[in-house]
Amino acid sequence: MNHVSGLGVLGRTGLTVGELGLGCAPLGNLxxxxxxxxxxxxxxxxxxxGTRLFDTAPRYGNGVSEVRLGQVLAGVPRSQVVVATKVGYRLTEDGAEPDFSYDGTMRCLEESLARLGLDRVDIAHVHDPDDHEQEALTGAFRALLDLREQGVLSAVGAGMNQSDMLERIVARVDVDCVLLAGRYTLLDQDALTGLLPACEARGVGVILGGVYNSGLLADPRPGAWYDYRTAEPDQVAAALAIEEICARHGVPMKAAALRFAWGHPAVSALAVGARTADEVRENLAMAQTTVPADLWAELRATGLLTREVPTP
Known part of the structure; x- marks a missing residue:
C-alpha cells in the first residue's frame, strides 16, 4: 500500500494522527x-x-462538543492528542452564523480555543463553505495559512460533505489535508475519480468521516439515516445486500466499512463518531477485524463495488 506518508500519518505534514480518530459531532447531541x-x-x-485524533467544530451542538471535549483533554498531556476544529461559522444567541472572512476566521478560532480550553489546535478546517466558496478562498483560507506560517497551526484543511469543491480547493489552496464526510464509503465512491487522486498527487492527507453514511452501513433497515436524512429504499436495499455478503463471510458490516475506507492510498485516517464508551470500544474492535479478500471479490462480482475501486 503506497500511502502518501503511510496510514496514520497526515499526508506530507508528518503529523501522526493514527488510523482511527474520534468524530465528536455526537458529543454535541447530534x-x-x-x-x-x-x-x-x-x-x-x-x-x-490509543486514539490520537479528535475532530470537533463549533457547529456541533453550538459549542457543546468543543466544551465537552476540552473538559476531558484538560487532564491529558497535549503531545498525546491531535485536536482538529473548524472555522466558518460563529456562534450567536440564535445559532451559528456563516462568516468566512479573514477577521471572522481569526475570531472563530479564538472562540473555539476558549471553549476547548486550549492554547492551540493542531488542525483547522474551513467548514462547509458550500455557499461561500469565494469568501472562503480570499478570507478563511488566507487566515489559516497565515496562522500556519506563524506556527500556530500544524495543518490547514477543509471539511465538507461534497468532493467537487474540495477538489477545487486542493487545486487552488496550499492545504495540508481534507476531511471528507460520506463521499467515500461502501455505498458511495463519489471522490474516487477526482478528489482522491488529486490529494494523492499533492501529498494532501485525507481524513474520511461518515464511513457508515450516518448509520445505514452500521444498521441497515428501513428508516435508517443516510447522510443526515432518512435513507431511500434503493439505498437501504444496497446496504442490505452488502450486509448479506458480509454475513456470508462472517464479517460485521461495520468492520468491512472501516477496512474499505482505509483501502485507498490517499487516505490517512478515519474520524468515526461515537456517543458512548461502548460504541468507541466497538469501533476499535471492528478496526481490528480481518476482512478476507473473498468478500471484496464477491462485492465486485455482484456489482456492489466496481473494478476500479481499490480494496485492502
Missing part, C-alpha cells in the same frame, strides 16, 4: 441527547484505546 457523563466516558474510552 440526532439525540448525550449526557455529560456519557460524553466524558466516550472521550476517555477513545484515549484508553
Amino acid at each position: 440526532y439525540e441527547p448525550v449526557s455529560e457523563q456519557d460524553a466524558a466516558d466516550t472521550v476517555l474510552a477513545a484515549l484508553a484505546g
Whole structure:
C-alpha cells in the first residue's frame, strides 16, 4: 500500500494522527441527547484505546462538543492528542452564523480555543463553505495559512460533505489535508475519480468521516439515516445486500466499512463518531477485524463495488 506518508500519518505534514480518530459531532447531541457523563466516558474510552485524533467544530451542538471535549483533554498531556476544529461559522444567541472572512476566521478560532480550553489546535478546517466558496478562498483560507506560517497551526484543511469543491480547493489552496464526510464509503465512491487522486498527487492527507453514511452501513433497515436524512429504499436495499455478503463471510458490516475506507492510498485516517464508551470500544474492535479478500471479490462480482475501486 503506497500511502502518501503511510496510514496514520497526515499526508506530507508528518503529523501522526493514527488510523482511527474520534468524530465528536455526537458529543454535541447530534440526532439525540448525550449526557455529560456519557460524553466524558466516550472521550476517555477513545484515549484508553490509543486514539490520537479528535475532530470537533463549533457547529456541533453550538459549542457543546468543543466544551465537552476540552473538559476531558484538560487532564491529558497535549503531545498525546491531535485536536482538529473548524472555522466558518460563529456562534450567536440564535445559532451559528456563516462568516468566512479573514477577521471572522481569526475570531472563530479564538472562540473555539476558549471553549476547548486550549492554547492551540493542531488542525483547522474551513467548514462547509458550500455557499461561500469565494469568501472562503480570499478570507478563511488566507487566515489559516497565515496562522500556519506563524506556527500556530500544524495543518490547514477543509471539511465538507461534497468532493467537487474540495477538489477545487486542493487545486487552488496550499492545504495540508481534507476531511471528507460520506463521499467515500461502501455505498458511495463519489471522490474516487477526482478528489482522491488529486490529494494523492499533492501529498494532501485525507481524513474520511461518515464511513457508515450516518448509520445505514452500521444498521441497515428501513428508516435508517443516510447522510443526515432518512435513507431511500434503493439505498437501504444496497446496504442490505452488502450486509448479506458480509454475513456470508462472517464479517460485521461495520468492520468491512472501516477496512474499505482505509483501502485507498490517499487516505490517512478515519474520524468515526461515537456517543458512548461502548460504541468507541466497538469501533476499535471492528478496526481490528480481518476482512478476507473473498468478500471484496464477491462485492465486485455482484456489482456492489466496481473494478476500479481499490480494496485492502
